[in-house]
Amino acid sequence: MNLRVVTKMLILLTAVLMATGLWAQTSNTGSLAGKVLDPNGEPIPGATVIVSSNFLQGTRGSQTGLEGDFVIPFLPPANDYKLTVEAPGFGKVVQSNIQVSLGSTTNTTVTLMAAGEEMVVVGRPPVVTLKETKVSTNLTQEELESIPVARSYQSTLYLAPNVVSSGTGGNPSVSGGTAGENIFLVNGINTTDPATGTFGTNINYNFVRETEVSTGSMDAEYTGSTGGLFNMLTKSGSNEFHGEVFFYYTDDSFNAQRHSHDFEVAQSNSFKDYDYGFDLGGPILKDRLWFFVGYNPNFSSYRTAYSDTNKWGTQSYTKNVEYDDVWRSWMWSAKVTYSLSDKHNFEFSISSDPSRIYYNEGSLFAVSDLARMTKRFQSGYNTGVQWYATWTNNLYSEVGWGKSHSRLDIIPWESWQYGVHSTYNYYLGLELNPTPGFYSFNDRDLSQIYAKVQYIVKKHEFKFGAVKENSLSSTNQGPTGGVSTYLIGPKTSDPTTKDRTAYSYWLRLYPENPYTLEKGGYFAAFAQDKWTIREGLLLNLGIRYEQNSMKPLNGQYFDLDSWSPRLSVSWDPWKNGRSKFYLSWGRYVEKIPTGFLNEMEPGHGYIYEYFKGYNPWMTIYSGGIAATVLPGTGNQYAEELAGGFDIEITPDFALSVVAQYRDLKQVIEDIGYVDSQGNINYVIGNPDGTYPDIPGFPLSNWTGMVYGTPSPWPKPIRIYKSLTIKANKRMSNHWFFNGSYVLSSLKGNFEGGGRGYSSAWGNSHASQYYDLPDAQLIKNTYGFLPTDRRHVFKGQGSYKFNQWGPGAFTLGASLTFQTGRPLNKLGIYDMNFVIQNGYDGAPYFIVPRGTAGRLPATWSLDLHAEYAFKVWKTDWSIIADIFNVTNNQTATSKFEYVNYYGITTWNGLPIWGQTTGRQSPRYAKIGFKMTF
Numbered sequence: 026m027n028l029r030v031v032t033k034m035l036i037l038l039t040a041v042l043m044a045t046g047l048w049a050q051t052s053n054t055g056s057l058a059g060k061v062l063d064p065n066g067e068p069i070p071g072a073t074v075i076v077s078s079n080f081l082q083g084t085r086g087s088q089t090g091l092e093g094d095f096v097i098p099f100l101p102p103a104n105d106y107k108l109t110v111e112a113p114g115f116g117k118v119v120q121s122n123i124q125v126s127l128g129s130t131t132n133t134t135v136t137l138m139a140a141g142e143e144m145v146v147v148g149r150p151p152v153v154t155l156k157e158t159k160v161s162t163n164l165t166q167e168e169l170e171s172i173p174v175a176r177s178y179q180s181t182l183y184l185a186p187n188v189v190s191s192g193t194g195g196n197p198s199v200s201g202g203t204a205g206e207n208i209f210l211v212n213g214i215n216t217t218d219p220a221t222g223t224f225g226t227n228i229n230y231n232f233v234r235e236t237e238v239s240t241g242s243m244d245a246e247y248t249g250s251t252g253g254l255f256n257m258l259t260k261s262g263s264n265e266f267h268g269e270v271f272f273y274y275t276d277d278s279f280n281a282q283r284h285s286h287d288f289e290v291a292q293s294n295s296f297k298d299y300d301y302g303f304d305l306g307g308p309i310l311k312d313r314l315w316f317f318v319g320y321n322p323n324f325s326s327y328r329t330a331y332s333d334t335n336k337w338g339t340q341s342y343t344k345n346v347e348y349d350d351v352w353r354s355w356m357w358s359a360k361v362t363y364s365l366s367d368k369h370n371f372e373f374s375i376s377s378d379p380s381r382i383y384y385n386e387g388s389l390f391a392v393s394d395l396a397r398m399t400k401r402f403q404s405g406y407n408t409g410v411q412w413y414a415t416w417t418n419n420l421y422s423e424v425g426w427g428k429s430h431s432r433l434d435i436i437p438w439e440s441w442q443y444g445v446h447s448t449y450n451y452y453l454g455l456e457l458n459p460t461p462g463f464y465s466f467n468d469r470d471l472s473q474i475y476a477k478v479q480y481i482v483k484k485h486e487f488k489f490g491a492v493k494e495n496s497l498s499s500t501n502q503g504p505t506g507g508v509s510t511y512l513i514g515p516k517t518s519d520p521t522t523k524d525r526t527a528y529s530y531w532l533r534l535y536p537e538n539p540y541t542l543e544k545g546g547y548f549a550a551f552a553q554d555k556w557t558i559r560e561g562l563l564l565n566l567g568i569r570y571e572q573n574s575m576k577p578l579n580g581q582y583f584d585l586d587s588w589s590p591r592l593s594v595s596w597d598p599w600k601n602g603r604s605k606f607y608l609s610w611g612r613y614v615e616k617i618p619t620g621f622l623n624e625m626e627p628g629h630g631y632i633y634e635y636f637k638g639y640n641p642w643m644t645i646y647s648g649g650i651a652a653t654v655l656p657g658t659g660n661q662y663a664e665e666l667a668g669g670f671d672i673e674i675t676p677d678f679a680l681s682v683v684a685q686y687r688d689l690k691q692v693i694e695d696i697g698y699v700d701s702q703g704n705i706n707y708v709i710g711n712p713d714g715t716y717p718d719i720p721g722f723p724l725s726n727w728t729g730m731v732y733g734t735p736s737p738w739p740k741p742i743r744i745y746k747s748l749t750i751k752a753n754k755r756m757s758n759h760w761f762f763n764g765s766y767v768l769s770s771l772k773g774n775f776e777g778g779g780r781g782y783s784s785a786w787g788n789s790h791a792s793q794y795y796d797l798p799d800a801q802l803i804k805n806t807y808g809f810l811p812t813d814r815r816h817v818f819k820g821q822g823s824y825k826f827n828q829w830g831p832g833a834f835t836l837g838a839s840l841t842f843q844t845g846r847p848l849n850k851l852g853i854y855d856m857n858f859v860i861q862n863g864y865d866g867a868p869y870f871i872v873p874r875g876t877a878g879r880l881p882a883t884w885s886l887d888l889h890a891e892y893a894f895k896v897w898k899t900d901w902s903i904i905a906d907i908f909n910v911t912n913n914q915t916a917t918s919k920f921e922y923v924n925y926y927g928i929t930t931w932n933g934l935p936i937w938g939q940t941t942g943r944q945s946p947r948y949a950k951i952g953f954k955m956t957f
Contacts, residue, residue, distance in 0.1 A: 053213035053258060053372070053411060055125040058096040058156065059133040061089045061110055068093025069137060072112035076123075078103045079263050082364035083312040087418045096481060098421050099370060099413040101261060102127045102165070102235045104756070110135045120146040124755065126163045127258050128237040130156045132602050151603045152679035152755060153671045156486075156555060156563065158593040158607040159247075160667060160683055160749070161239040162186065162763070166260075167756055169230060171823035172837035173887035173906040176273065176300055178230045178257055184821055185238035186749050186765035187685070188253065189814050189843065192782040196223045198812040200240050200687055201745025201771045202252030203778035205789040206615055210256040212360070212374040214409035214427030215248065219471045219496030219545060222618040222789055225429055226407055227378040231271060232304060232319040232358040234258045241685050242609040242667040245551040245567025245591040246477070246488060251615045251663045251689065259374060261362050262315030266307035266957075273300040273904075273952035281946040284914040287939035288931065289333070296327040298950075304358075315362045325352040333390060337452040339518040344390060348397060354380040368415040379404035386435070387461025388449075392521055395459040398438040405431030405469075419481040428472045435465040437505055446506025451513045452926075453520050462509055465502035471495070484557040488567075491550040498619045503539035510534075526638045533634040537646075541629055545619040546574030553591075561597035565609075573617045573660055580625035580651045585693075587614045587660040603673040615661040617693070621790045624695050624707055627651035646704060652695055655710035655717055661693045661790070669749075677758075681751040689743035692775060696738075697796040699726040705796070712795050714740035724798060731799035738795050738803060741775035743810065754822075762822035771813040774806040774874070782811035782846065782918070793867040802854060802869050809847040809875030816882075817843040823889070832894030839887045845880030850937060851922045871923060880916060883944055885909045904952040909945060918942035 061072040072089040080103040089095045100106070106123035115137035125131050133150035162185035174181050179195030182188055188197045196204035205222030208215065218225040239247070239254040247254060276297045283291040304319030330347040358376040365371065382401035389397055409427035416422065437443065437460060447462030449455070456462065477490035514529025525531045553567035569589040576582050593609035623629065627650070635642040669683030695707040698719050710717050716724040716737040727735035747769035754762040778789040794806075823837030851868040888910055893902045923929065923937045931939060 053127075054099045054413070055102050055127055056096060056098045056130040057100055057106065057108070057123065057125055057133070058094070058130050059135060059150075060093045061095065061112070062093060062134065062136050063115070064136065064138055066136075069112050069115070072110055072115075072137070075109045076100065076106055077109075078106045079265070080105070080261065082264075082315065082362065082370070083367055085367060085415075090419065090481070090483070092484065094481075095418075096130075096486075098479070099415070099423070100125045102258060104165075104167070108133065108135070110137065112137055114140055116141040117143045118146060119143060120150075122149055124149065126154075126165075126237070127235040128161065128239070128256055129154045129163070132156065134602055149676060149757075151673050152677060152753065153603055153605050153673050155595060155597060155602060155605055157244070158565065158595055158609045158667075159239050159243045160187070160241040160669075160685065161237055162751075164236045164238070165756070166234050168761055168763075168821075168823070169233075169236075171761075171825070171835050171889065171891070172821045172839050173889040173908060174230065174839070175908075176229060178228050178233050178236060179224060181230060181233075181236055182238055182253075182255055183841075184763070184819060184839070185240065186751060186767050186817070186819060187240040187747060187769075188238065189812055189817065191812060193223070197253070199253030200685060200747070201689075201743060201810075201812070202250075203776060203789070203812075205618060205778050206250060206252030208248055208250040208252075208254045208616065210254070211376065211407050212257070212259055212372070212409050213411060213425060214374075214407060214429070215471065215473055215494065216407045216429045217471070217616075218431070218469060218618070219429075220467075220469055220498040220543070220618055220620045222616070222620075225431055225469075225471075226376065226405060227354070227356060228257060228259070228358065228376060229302070229319070229321045229356050231269070231302070231321065232259050232356075232376070234260045241665055241687065242593065242607075242683075243591070243611065243613075244565060244593075245553045245569040245589065245611075246490065248492070248549065248616065251613050251661065259358050259360060259376065260304065260306060260317050260319070261360050261372075262306035262308060262317045264308050264311050264315075266305070268303060268305035268307075269954055269956040270303045271301065271952060271954045273950050274298065275948065275950035279949040279951075281912045281948070283946050284943055286941055286943065287934075288920070288941060289331070292329075292331045294327065294329050296325070298325045299323065300952075302356075313364050317358075317360045319358045321356040323352070323354045323356070326350070327352075329385070335390060335453045335455065338515060340450075340453055340515050340520040342390075342453055342455055342520040346389065346397075348385045348394070349383075350385055351383040352380065353382070354378060370413045372411045372413075373409070375406060375408040377404070377406040387437075387463075388447075388456030390454050391456035393456075393459035395438055395442065396456040396461055399461050400434075400436050400438060402434040402436075403432065405429065421479045423477045424475070426474045428470070430471075431469045433465070433467045435463075437461050437464060443505050446504055447509040448523055449509065449511050450515070450520055451511045452515065455520055457521060457523055458506075460505045462505060463502065464505055465500065467498065467500045467502070469499075470497045486555040488553040488555075489551070492548070494547040496545040496547075496619050498541075498543045500541045500543075501539055503536045504534075508533050508535040525636065530635060530637045530642060533636070535632055537630055537632060538628045541623070541626055542578040543619040543622040543626070544576035544578075545617065545622070546572075546576065547616050548572045548574075561600040563595040565591070565593040565595070567591040569614075571614045571660070573614075575617065575619075575622055575625065577622045577625040577651070579627050580622070581653050583654045583658075585617075585658065585660045587612075587662060589614055589662070604671065606670045608668040610664070610666050612662055612664050612690075615663075617661070618789055621693075624652040624709065624791050650700070650704075650706045652707040652709050655696075655708050655719075658693065658710050659691060661689075662691055663687050663689045678752070678754045681749075681753070683749050683751075685745070685747045685749065687745040689741065689773070689775070689777070692741045692777065693790050694741075694795050695791045697798070698722040699730055701726075703730070707791075707796075709790075712738050712741055714738070716798060727798055731797060731801075733800050735798045736800040736803055738798060739774055739806070741773070741794070742807065743771070743773035743775050743777065746770045759827065760822065760824040762820070764820040764822075765818070767814075767817045769814060769817070771810045772808060772875075773810055774808075776810045776812070796867070797854075799854075802867055805870035805873045808870075808873045811846060813847055813875065815844045817841075829892070832892055835889070835891040835893070837889035837891075839889075840884070842882065842884040844882045847875035847879055848877040848919060848938075849874055849921045850877045852924050853922065853926055868922070877921070880919065883913065883915045883917065885913060885944065886911060899955055899957045902954045902956075904954065905949065906951075907947065907949045909947045912947040914943040914946055916940045916943055
């Protein structure tokens, strides 16, 4: 669908909805809603409601309807809102210190007394949000600054319940999903990497005002995700100039010694990290035009030194390795907020994270150091424009446009290395030529436009909206010398020889075409009604239409359409706004990354040429035939049932309990078949427990290609069940606390995105699960999946001692406890099959998945200490953060293969169960901050 046409359609949609008297809660703001009553509890229609805040340009107002209800949308999150309510014949009421959170509605009830003096209400509105049933956690700037967190917003996401590590850094697993199933929003604009489905930008949390982490039970308004939805709001200006200058530092002297793994001895490596910057916000025109800018350079260097020896048969090679990794980045963020009037507001935001990285990510085990050295040039930006309009007291709209761009180049250290091809001693893992063996140039773009409208009539809140996204990824990548050579089966004791006759056979590998251009599209429209059936009882009905479009440059174009119904009911039995019982059901469709198109481009596969001596043996084309889409193929989606309750125990403190059941109903994957020449090719479809009907290529073609009788693949299963208990004490009286306990189970035969922990990157719909219909690969696949954590406890909190000598002292802490992941016993699919058919051997389960024990439980205590004092008109802080205070270095991964290409022991012990990863050792950082 053409973006220009869609733009016109969205403008027309907005105009039609407005004209017919037909909002959606924007992702970038919050709302304040409530009722105004007289002393007898009867509603007061026509009452004037005005809100103000240091973070709000001017004031916003509304009038109550016939039921005494009011809603004021598009409010920037803050905890200092003042609500003023007046009506003829009644006294004025002023309620202060109201908190409005990102992505939610704060509810309050105001009772006006008989005419008289102004009444000031001290109590704050309830913590419970009645109008939403989504399972979410809000992390505010004030809270994050008082607890120990790393210096990127991705690290803060793990503070929320139902969020655990996927093994891929800043891309967590949420409610059973993989690293590529999340959506990342910055200022309401989708910044998710369009090719991989992982996070697309880095933002220093100094520039983040508030983060909302949604893990389930979302309304039809919210975009497709079978994982989590992460929404970051950056800082804005205000009517006063405010800013800060900050500096953080750490090096190896702040770290404890890393413990050794079973496969290697840990070395003491030196590093330095300088992290500094500033931000400034204020008025250009008071109450009309505000600005914010932030700039954060970072310099890091990491030195690595170790000695390594690899052995295979009669060959042995020892390498002393010593190198530095250097990372330079210059993150920045800017925002302009413009109030045309009290009814029309505009916001423009932009952020960027350019980096220059001098890495050692080539062949770490190589004869020449140049084979290890690479350079990364990484940059990108996210920009967005939003218009928020209040047309009447019950009609609102939001229109937005955004674009994200990223570039990543990974290139050899020297330009002459482009002419050197890789020669690799396969069994020894030794690169023999002075080249990293590869290069990559990649550009990715995601453009989007959306419109939303809300109309409130009597007891109904109608919401309508649509969004259109176009994505593009262009890549030029391949071997530095055009080809790569793998020497296999040595017949000599010399590990550095390049004489190909000294090996049983050798393989030459090269791409058919290193250039790719992948395009994708996503369109969605939704309609929703929040119907207050009676006081305290809310019914939410919604429907969402979604279309994923895949547009390979020369392959098959296709569109996948889905309808996603959502239904929830919320009940406040005591009708006091301080409790909520709810139940929800919904379908959630995944937004497919364009990396999926790799399988669908003709001419972009690899050519494998096998030789014995210098005599050609065989040639295999991998992906020589572009994958096509089977008729009837649909989107990948999950269904979720959730229910629970929220109760305010005391002012500012709430207890929540929610049960969640998420079932991955349908997946989209590449499915292998054998053509008439005996080559393995692929189709795209929805595995359902039967072998797909591929005309001319039946299941029987696999006879003789696999060990036993070819067997249809089982239906994919992934079921996540959890019970979550949360306790939340928002910041007041000098302290706050967030605590959660999650009891969960994640079982199935398909985790998605890859086969195993930390492998959910890149082409997330081209796993090895449905490549070969062999019983050996299919058996024992059902069980506990890699990110299953039975018990997880998280707690964060801080206390501020206002009088501590001449200043104030803040102590914060974060504690995480989680039981270990399940272990497997794996083997490698027979090597002879790999040689004869060009198939990269997959792991198979020797015993049922997840039944080989579990990793030990891990826990970590982090501390934050901050001493603040005044110097003239500025506030200064000295900061120290210590992570993993008790220096726990418990095993976080173990080798799960019983037999790895013939290797069964290491240092005289079985390879299975040997430790391959541990918790990071204790480390600390210090810093200072000056604010004004």
